[in-house]
Amino acid sequence: MCRGRASKLILRMRTAATSAGGRSSLRAAAKRSSASASSSTGCAGGRVRTACKGMRPALCRCRRARSGRGSGVRSGSVDAGEPVCELPARLAERLRAVRSVGAITGAGVSAESGIRTYRGQGGIYDDPEDGERTVEALSGPTLLGDPDRTWRAVAALSGMAVHARPNPAHRALVEMERRAARFVLLTQNVDGLHQMAGSCNVIDIHGDVAVTECRGCGARGRIEREERAHLRAAPLCAACGSVLRPGVVLFGEMLPEDKVARLRAAFYEDPPDLVLVAGTTALFPYIAGPVQEARRRGRLTVEVNPEETVLCGTVDFSLRGPAGVWLPAIAKALP
């Protein structure tokens, strides 16, 4: 599987897309989810759509969109003081039987920690020329021909994320891993925030930007974000002097075979009881595929995103709003 084909697809769809993987901030996400909830354009195929109407720091009001059980406006909070929405009753009931969880996250989850996304409001593609320059800089061919340019782009993105910390969505996934007998987290994010929060079984399918790999001797190392943000040229290997590469899948490069194999084993051989996808438009086939497979084999499928995505007609439950609001509620509902 190649990341490049999907990235071209994204570029083509950029102007037509109506959904976004995430927002530039939690506040923006809450605001947009509220706007989305009041919109008359619904998800045609979704079985259950529930919208979070917005949130205050430790309290959230929700409305069931199709529950047919009155206004359903209630509020609640989890022990840690983090915001939580009330789940649809049928979802809460099914979650009580879940023993294994496969979570899939995208840029929207990082956006709630203040990390800029590619798409969506405040995203890198807001300026198409700037966005395409960034994608070109972060491509395999550019790394080969002009590694300084690639590393300057990495430094610029790292500089924007230098103070980012795990948010309630990251912590909820740690809690899910603690509760589930079997847990796997497939993420498109390269910022390491899931690991920083404490998630263990993570398939970072696009890699980890803190990791470095020597193009000469193959030695692996790390450059933490504070140092990375100040790079002005490609760093060199301390052992052999060759140029290092960032440990991420650049545009136009193939996904690492070992991680694809782990993905297949985790989501296709025996799909988890619950497949939960959050903060991603799921445009990549290797992100949408596990959800479709889970649905086909009768597993519970849930999507969390501020806006509709291509998956809303596939999943059992579509929850509109920030991952930092819904994921704590889902974690709390697990046995």
Ligand SMILES: [Zn+2]
């Ligand atoms: Zn080396």
